[in-house]
Amino acid sequence: DGGITQSPKYLFRKEGQNVTLSxxxxxxxxxxYWYRQDPGQGLRLIYYSQIVNDFQKGDIAEGYSVxxxxxxxxxxxxxxxxxxxxxxxxxxxxIRWGANTEAFFGQGTRLTVV
Amino acid sequence: GENVEQHPSTLxxxxxxxxxxxxxxxxxxxxxxxxxxQELGKRPQLIIDIRSNVGEKKDQRIAVTLNKTAKHFSLHxxxxxxxxxxxxFCAAGAGKSTFGDGTTLTVKP
Numbered sequence: 001d002g003g004i005t006q007s008p009k010y011l012f013r014k015e016g017q018n019v020t021l022s023x024x025x026x027x028x029x030x031x032x033y034w035y036r037q038d039p040g041q042g043l044r045l046i047y048y049s050q051i052v053n054d055f056q057k058g059d060i061a062e063g064y065s066v067x068x069x070x071x072x073x074x075x076x077x078x079x080x081x082x083x084x085x086x087x088x089x090x091x092x093x094x095i096r097w098g099a100n101t102e103a104f105f106g107q108g109t110r111l112t113v114v
Numbered sequence: 115g116e117n118v119e120q121h122p123s124t125l126x127x128x129x130x131x132x133x134x135x136x137x138x139x140x141x142x143x144x145x146x147x148x149x150x151x152q153e154l155g156k157r158p159q160l161i162i163d164i165r166s167n168v169g170e171k172k173d174q175r176i177a178v179t180l181n182k183t184a185k186h187f188s189l190h191x192x193x194x195x196x197x198x199x200x201x202x203f204c205a206a207g208a209g210k211s212t213f214g215d216g217t218t219l220t221v222k223p
Contacts, residue, residue: 033210042120042203042213043158050209058210059115090157098209100146102160 003027006091006106012114013078013085021076021109023091030096032074033103036060037088046089049074050097078111086113116141118206120214127194128222135217137204138186144206147180147187152201152216161202162189194221 004025013019025032030051035043045058049068063082068074074093078085088110092103117140127133139147145166150158164171164178164187171178175194180187187206191198199221205211 035213040123040215042118042215045210045212048210100165100208102148102163103211105157105159107157 004091004093004104004106006089006109008109009107011109011111013111014114016080018077018079019111021078021089021091021111023074023076023106025072025074025093025104027093027095027104028071029093029104030071031094032068033092033094034058034064034066034074034076035090035092037090037108043090046076085111087111116144116207116212118204118212118214120204120217122217123215124218124220126220126222129194129196131194133189133191133194133198133219133221135189135202135204135219136186137188137206137214138184139206139212140185141206141208142182142185143208145208146206146211147178148205148211149178149189150203150205152203154200158203191219194219196221196223 007022033048034046044060047066049055052071055068065077090108091106094103120137148163151161152158162176162178164180175192177190201216203216204214
């Protein structure tokens with residue numbers, strides 16, 4: 001069953017903690033993306049990776065970090081420097097950068113600061 | 115960078131009516147314009163897309179039109195059904211997509 005899987009579905013973070021959101025795909029896609037979705041707003045790009053071992057900052061990268069050590073995995077760490085981390089986080093992938101093809105999304109992780 | 119504006123933010127129609135959502139973009143280099151549907155609590159999924167070498171594309175009840183000169187594109191849904199109720203996002207880009215803020219469509223039975 002091919003697809004893109006995010007875990008966990010719900011995550012609670014205490015003030016000052018770092019947390020890592022998992023994103024795995026078995027679609028053999030080169031490009032991967034992390035988006036943040038707030039109520040009433042569109043998807044804002046946090047980080048993207050065109051290919052394994054490469055990643056670039058998106059529009060709202062402050063307080064976040066990523067790695068892309070394997071083609072199928074693109075974890076996102078929300079650090080304590082992110083002052084307002086409560087949001088719905090979506091991971092996506094596409095076959096390759098610049099291919100003008102659709103992005104496939106994971107089910108999302110809802111992060112709440114407690 | 116690319117800037118995408120989407121209107122309206124909410125849209126309510128009677129079942130069977132048509133719905134139109136419009137987007138404008140700023141970067142003339144953008145060449146890919148997808149539309150995604152997101153049902154409550156679920157992932158966005160592509161419903162239709164158009165590339166810059168095409169002016170119109172249709173898939174059953176859904177169509178998208180693109181005006182490159184004016185830098186705007188629109189989603190048209192005909193014969194709307196209650197299951198069309200969702201949030202719709204447009205996007206534009208070349209490489210990575212910039213998304214509009216979404217339109218919440220409600221189809222009343």
